[in-house]
């Protein structure tokens with residue numbers, strides 16, 4: 216009888232080797248940038264009560280309407296695997312009393328879950344980097360976050376070909392006036408819009424601008440822009456953000472129909488976009504969400520943040536070579552095995568990456584080491600006077616290895 220092996224879940228990935236190195240490179244670069252920009256680190260739960268997401272994201276969003284992994288636990292409580300970070304961080308801001316840290320600069324990363332149609336760059340378990348400034352109303356916070364995102368892309372070596380598209384959604388009154396103008400405009404074309412957009416027309420017309428349906432595209436291009444509805448205050452805010460970006464040397468492009476569909480978004484909205492990833496071209500997105508914490512029962516709290524897909528960033532980075540070893544210890548005679556273990560420990564304690572070859576035919580071990588990806592070989596044999604050592608340099612630091620070995624015999 217042969218047992219059938221359960222397959223991996225559709226839309227999940229087993230990331231391995233050079234791809235896993237690229238993934239880790241993205242995370243390590245983010246961690247370094249996080250410290251440069253003085254963001255504090257958070258580790259957040261992977262699941263939350265369903266209401267954390269349904270209330271903050273809103274029932275009309277794709278994520279809540281179609282993409283959440285929700286289930287009742289054994290106690291009968293509805294829980295959801297996090298589809299994004301912001302809602303959980305906002306919940307913690309309230310339940311953990313993080314107000315005392317305001318303005319809080321906070322960053323995290325990890326897996327997220329959305330029931331989507333899997334394709335290149337779109338998975339059901341994917342991973343994000345996330346950075347937020349919570350409790351900051353000033354446009355400087357938006358500028359710093361965008362500078363941080365830009366810095367990350369530059370340090371990853373992928374800034375060329377990725378553009379920052381920037382828009383403002385104005386304050387509550389600007390946004391409301393624009394919303395009404397969009398409803399009037401789209402009502403005039405209602406019958407020709409996609410079903411989803413017809414559905415959303417009254418409730419969330421901004422989302423139509425974000426539609427990927429080809430039936431909607433001809434109408435989104437000519438839709439009214441936000442500019443003529445911006446209040447003076449909203450114009451000033453956007454002006455301060457763009458002036459700050461210019462001063463900080465961050466290149467940006469105005470994208471007048473870029474929106475964040477959620478009602479609580481205000482002012483700044485942005486995406487870093489590339490044409491190098493086909494349809495999944497947005498690598499990083501975010502904006503200002505001054506109303507979100509209130510939807511979860513907290514006090515009015517201005518905040519701004521972004522999230523970036525690690526897989527999409529890693530695809531742009533390409534493969535990152537797995538590391539070489541600095542030294543490979545070859546035990547050519549079993550009597551030298553104990554010395555081999557001592558040498559290996561000493562090399563690693565000295566900060567050198569080391570491999571051991573002590574199995575298979577003794578005569579073939581040295582050749583095996585020559586073919587392996589190593590910078591130097593330390594061969595251990597046995598002669599009339601006991602253990603013998605021999606160092607073969609490939610392109611490593613032989614003197615350093617010899618020093619480690621000398622230290623061993625002296626001890």
Ligand code: ATP
Nearest residue numbers: 329331336337338341497498499500522523524527
């Ligand atoms: P998209 O328009 O591609 O669906 P989104 O607006 O749903 O993106 P956000 O919720 O803003 O995306 O998430 C921020 C980033 O996370 C995206 O720009 C993308 O890089 C990444 N991302 C989102 N969903 C997925 C997914 N299913 N698989 C891989 N990466 C994703």
Ligand code: MG
Nearest residue numbers: 277278329331
């Ligand atoms: Mg999506």
